[in-house]
Amino acid sequence: MITKIFIGLAASVSLLSLSSFQQKTKFTLKESIERGKDIYITHCLTCHMEQGEGTDGFYPPLAQSDYLKANKKKSIEVVLYGASGPMKVNGYEYDEKMEGFAFTDEQVSDVLNYVRNSFGNKESVITPEEVKEARKK
Template identity: 45%
Template sequence: MKRVIQLSLVLALFISSFTFKTQDDKLKKSMDAGKGVYNGICMACHLGEGQGIPSVFPPLAKSDYLMKDTDRAIETLIKGLSGEVTVNGTKYNQVMPPTGLDDQDIADVLNYVMNSWGNKAEKMVTKAKVAEVRADLD
């Protein structure tokens, strides 16, 4: 009986380490793709290290606003954003137009910014999650 329990534990550790490796690989691949999207679309306003422009464009680096609500971040990339927002205690009131990105590009760029510059997301954003939020907007 003791041997069965030991084998079960070893098997469980093996399977979980494989699962974490697969998730890490998927996140890295998504972040690599997202970096390209970020450089092409987002960097003009939020700058190279996600620092934004003080009092003009909010930071994405160490951003309480970005990290608080993944659905809101997805919606912002789909619909754009206008009106006042407070990021890290500073108010911003500019217009961010809709990005026109597809669901995979939105997932990738969010995985990049939500896991860069001092940000660490609890979960990976998936294409399916973006599609779900998009469907709820219709």
Template identity: 40%
Template sequence: MKKLLTACLLVVLCGCKNSSEEKTEETARVEFSPEMKESISRGAQVYNNFCASCHLSGGEGIKAVFPPLQNSNWIKEKQEESIHAIKFGLRGPIKVNGEKYDNLMPALGLSDREIADVMNYINNSWGNSVSNEVTEEEVAAIKK
């Protein structure tokens, strides 16, 4: 009986710990400025309309075909290259999370604002945590 009570207590404590961790993540997201929250919301719509068909709704991509955006070292380390790829497309081999990808990503014809919004969404989704806001002006400055 004592072992059962101890096990139940451990389960409850672990559950409480996970809940507080989830709240910490939620709190971190709440700290975004209203403008950033709007950008991320618009970016989610852009992502679902243009990106999810290849990179999938959870950003996991398709192994050896379309790279993951979820927990992506490419997203975290290569912001300018990521913006460039969305703006102008991407051709040729890249390495994401240690895996090689060599497929064509066409230019999507998005506006600079849409690109900034979708980058802000990707940067703050699926384990990515890139705190710098991507702006329309930053996207406009990236040339072919």
């Protein structure tokens, strides 16, 4: 009898801890955007500016950026590996250099989810798995 109670108790304890673990690791867009905002302020704002407007002729805008909208995978690659050479954004040509960032898959997805859902943008979610896929093997 006592062992039965004990086994039942142990089972419910492990079930409980399993569900709280799942909660912690579950990826939600809302939380991703919140984390991404801090990353943006620390790492991107100096060039792409507070409202993602960029600077005329120098740093391209992220607000309403047709590049960002059209190139999900390329946008991931820009954050991972940087970009240089001519790049056309919203009809203007930019030709400066951006360094890549040594971010985790989650950090890349977070900052892009923030950018893609701020400054008037409303784009689909990028998961850490998609970032992992986009990394060059």
